[in-house]
Amino acid sequence: MSNTQTVLELQHISKSFPGVKALDDVNFALKKGTVHVLCGENGAGKSTLMKIIDGIYQADEGDLFLNGNRVEIKSPIQAKANGIAMIFQELSYVPDMTLEENLCLGNWPKKNGTIDWKSVRKKTKDLLAQEGLPYAPDVKLRSLSVSDIQMIEILKAVHYDARIIIMDEPTSAITTKEVAVLFKKIAELKARGTSIIYISHKMEEIFQIADEITVFRDGKSVITKDVRDWTMDQVVECMVGRKIENQYPKETISIGDEILKVENLSQPGIFNDVNFNVHAGEIIGFAGLMGAGRTEIMRAVFGLDPYSSGTITVKGKQVAIKNVRQAIKNGIAMLTEDRRRTGIVPILSVKYNTTLASMNKIIYGGRLHPDVENKLSTDACKSMNVKTPNLDTKIANLSGGNQQKVILAKWLLCDPDILITDEPTRGIDVGAKREIYELMNTFAAKGKGIIMISSELPELIGICDRIYVVSEGRIAGMLSRSEFSQESIMQLAVSNMEHTEEVASK
Ligand SMILES: Nc1ncnc2c1ncn2[C@@H]1O[C@H](COP(=O)(O)OP(=O)(O)OP(=O)(O)O)[C@@H](O)[C@H]1O
Numbered sequence: 338m339s340n341t342q343t344v345l346e347l348q349h350i351s352k353s354f355p356g357v358k359a360l361d362d363v364n365f366a367l368k369k370g371t372v373h374v375l376c377g378e379n380g381a382g383k384s385t386l387m388k389i390i391d392g393i394y395q396a397d398e399g400d401l402f403l404n405g406n407r408v409e410i411k412s413p414i415q416a417k418a419n420g421i422a423m424i425f426q427e428l429s430y431v432p433d434m435t436l437e438e439n440l441c442l443g444n445w446p447k448k449n450g451t452i453d454w455k456s457v458r459k460k461t462k463d464l465l466a467q468e469g470l471p472y473a474p475d476v477k478l479r480s481l482s483v484s485d486i487q488m489i490e491i492l493k494a495v496h497y498d499a500r501i502i503i504m505d506e507p508t509s510a511i512t513t514k515e516v517a518v519l520f521k522k523i524a525e526l527k528a529r530g531t532s533i534i535y536i537s538h539k540m541e542e543i544f545q546i547a548d549e550i551t552v553f554r555d556g557k558s559v560i561t562k563d564v565r566d567w568t569m570d571q572v573v574e575c576m577v578g579r580k581i582e583n584q585y586p587k588e589t590i591s592i593g594d595e596i597l598k599v600e601n602l603s604q605p606g607i608f609n610d611v612n613f614n615v616h617a618g619e620i621i622g623f624a625g626l627m628g629a630g631r632t633e634i635m636r637a638v639f640g641l642d643p644y645s646s647g648t649i650t651v652k653g654k655q656v657a658i659k660n661v662r663q664a665i666k667n668g669i670a671m672l673t674e675d676r677r678r679t680g681i682v683p684i685l686s687v688k689y690n691t692t693l694a695s696m697n698k699i700i701y702g703g704r705l706h707p708d709v710e711n712k713l714s715t716d717a718c719k720s721m722n723v724k725t726p727n728l729d730t731k732i733a734n735l736s737g738g739n740q741q742k743v744i745l746a747k748w749l750l751c752d753p754d755i756l757i758t759d760e761p762t763r764g765i766d767v768g769a770k771r772e773i774y775e776l777m778n779t780f781a782a783k784g785k786g787i788i789m790i791s792s793e794l795p796e797l798i799g800i801c802d803r804i805y806v807v808s809e810g811r812i813a814g815m816l817s818r819s820e821f822s823q824e825s826i827m828q829l830a831v832s833n834m835e836h837t838e839e840v841a842s843k
Pocket residue numbers: 354355357358359377378379380381382383384385386426724725726734735736737738739764766
């Protein structure tokens with residue numbers, strides 16, 4: 338690299354939380370105008386280090402240098418003043434405020450001592466126009482999808498004139514097209530001399546944009562090398578401390594009776610005439626572009642959103658599902674895509690969050706059985722290999738990937754017949770992904786059915802028995818294992834769109 342000026346340096350950083358040493362004597366250096374990627378398993382300490390740079394946490398030991406000068410950063414406001422901006426892994430926004438309010442939060446344009454709303458509106462409109470984003474400035478963030486919100490978060494950090502930008506898993510919830518926009522933005526930022534620390538579990542993406550890669554393991558920064566001196570296998574091996582073979586452990590499970598049948602399910606303008614089924618022992622994939630309607634279809638099946646016509650049949654019996662309670666009663670569970678909003682109760686313990694959907698197993702005979710609760714929760718967390726100091730730790734204090742594992746543990750514990758998972762491996766490290774696939778196999782082998790919505794085609798191809806492809810709110814086709822390929826899936830994923838264009842051009 339021609340430009341080797343170090344803009345940020347961390348020396349001997351250690352940080353402990355009750356029961357965990359999150360960072361242990363970490364050294365780290367960021368060069369001007371480069372992208373430095375951090376890799377490591379869930380809980381390795383990546384986000385903690387970033388929060389120290391951003392002033393959210395204070396290190397117990399160690400020093401931080403900006404352009405060679407030792408500084409103390411005690412708050413995100415101070416970090417901003419030092420030219421540091423951070424895009425958080427767990428999105429940080431106020432759902433009930435509008436887009437423009439969220440954008441200007443903490444940085445209000447003022448006139449005569451009060452907020453200058455005209456300038457708020459103008460600033461927002463200009464930014465949106467400049468980035469070609471289609472949102473209205475006064476839309477409430479609650480009504481936007483995770484992907485929309487993630488784009489807005491990125492916009493916020495990029496347009497704040499930062500010299501160092503931290504991106505903690507920025508692409509975990511955005512579309513392929515948006516990833517391309519982000520990468521272009523990153524290239525522009527680099528050219529301007531901005532430095533970026535980038536955290537991701539997606540290997541292809543890492544190798545696409547990294548200048549340097551540092552691997553973290555158990556709170557230690559193990560090794561830093563120029564991207565050209567790494568291979569993907571080496572990064573993975575260094576992260577998990579062993580070789581990972583057979584990333585997709587597909588097992589042959591005998592397929593039983595039909596356990597779920599969805600017929601002609603429609604919700605005008607959202608999805609139309611949707612038909613699919615699931616048999617005992619099957620893992621069924623749902624592929625499609627982001628926004629195709631996969632999440633909406635499954636939310637309706639799970640009773641989170643309404644459907645206007647169509648039928649749902651569970652184990653041969655037609656059922657009415659108008660709310661989540663009815664869905665759970667009929668043996669359907671769902672891991673939603675946005676864990677922050679609908680997956681966890683952040684202020685409560687890991688224990689409570691695992692047993693939340695299985696209260697009937699711990700409250701019976703008129704009283705709560707804490708010993709049963711302990712055992713169920715311990716077993717569930719063990720089977721998912723959840724990394725937590727203990728079961729009373731607040732779930733919000735677990736690393737992102739470990740929160741996801743707790744939610745899965747919760748649904749497995751309530752023992753549903755049909756488990757719907759929406760992007761179940763988002764934010765999960767390579768080793769833990771494999772554990773999740775194995776759990777899915779075990780679950781299917783018990784005669785249950787799994788639906789997996791995923792945007793990662795290799796994963797769908799690796800472990801599903803059949804894949805339905807959704808395009809523009811309709812099932813565009815169904816593929817069986819012998820027909821699986823990235824091309825066949827993508828072709829179906831855009832099929833209805835081509836049709837729409839044809840019609841429009843006539
Ligand atoms: N506020 C906190 N209180 C207690 N423990 C915490 C807190 N924040 C982080 N930890 C713990 O510190 C360790 C490192 O967590 P961190 O979030 O930095 O991991 P990570 O590498 O970002 O993982 P992931 O890939 O899952 O996001 C974990 O064991 C986590 O549970």
